[in-house]
Amino acid sequence: MIQLSSAGKRYGHKLLFENADWLITPESRVGLVGANGTGKSTIMKILAGSESLDYGAISRAKGISTGYLPQDGLTLTGRTIFAECMSVFAELDAIEKEMESLTRSMSELDHEGPEYSNVADRYQKLEHEFVARDGYTLEAQVASRRLEAPDGRILRRLADAHRPRQASVAEAQPAAARRAH
Numbered sequence: 453m454i455q456l457s458s459a460g461k462r463y464g465h466k467l468l469f470e471n472a473d474w475l476i477t478p479e480s481r482v483g484l485v486g487a488n489g490t491g492k493s494t495i496m497k498i499l500a501g502s503e504s505l506d507y508g509a510i511s512r513a514k515g516i517s518t519g520y521l522p523q524d525g526l527t528l529t530g531r532t533i534f535a536e537c538m539s540v541f542a543e544l545d546a547i548e549k550e551m552e553s554l555t556r557s558m559s560e561l562d563h564e565g566p567e568y569s570n571v572a573d574r575y576q577k578l579e580h581e582f583v584a585r586d587g588y589t590l591e592a593q594v595a596s597r598r599l600e601a602p603d604g605r606i607l608r609r610l611a612d613a614h615r616p617r618q619a620s621v622a623e624a625q626p627a628a629a630r631r632a633h
């Protein structure tokens with residue numbers, strides 16, 4: 453949950469918004485629509501914590517973390533969006549690979565030997581971590597939680613697949629706005 457209360461922001465003499473109240477609840481998917489230059493990106497940066505308010509308050513549920521996918525300055529990596537999403541979870545991937553290699557070792561080692569119990573301990577520790585971080589359901593979550601933009605690009609709330617209490621803020625530019633840039 454993220455909440456703005458009586459929030460206001462100005463840049464110099466330009467007041468972007470004032471007395472804004474906004475409650476974003478868990479699992480909600482929200483969009484912000486407004487004319488160019490009216491402060492949409494600024495609010496998103498405030499929600500993501502990279503900009504601060506001049507008035508009012510922002511509060512976040514304990515344990516929540518936010519991500520921000522900016523509107524400009526992105527570079528293409530040549531990877532698919534699905535692969536790009538999955539790359540966030542490279543650490544989990546590394547754990548999974550090590551678990552596979554430990555499984556192979558366990559099948560080859562003498563079950564009574566000291567080396568086996570070291571390998572088995574390590575496996576158990578990794579598996580505990582993997583389960584705690586939803587490793588087994590990750591791919592399904594990434595596939596099911598995507599949002600498809602009108603021009604076919606697929607956006608998704610990256611952090612949701614990782615931790616249920618995270619939020620992310622993604623900026624989707626409509627085709628018309630992109631042409632104007």
Ligand SMILES: Nc1ncnc2c1ncn2[C@@H]1O[C@H](COP(=O)(O)OP(=O)(O)OP(=O)(O)O)[C@@H](O)[C@H]1O
Nearest residue numbers: 463466468486487488489490491492493494495523
């Ligand atoms: N760091 C900054 N310092 C001063 N002015 C800023 C800064 N960031 C944004 N602004 C100004 O604040 C206004 C709102 O900017 P913002 O980028 O939030 O608008 P936006 O609604 O996202 O616009 P767009 O539709 O073009 O994406 C603009 O006039 C912009 O020039």
Ligand SMILES: [Mg+2]
Nearest residue numbers: 492493494523
């Ligand atoms: Mg913007």
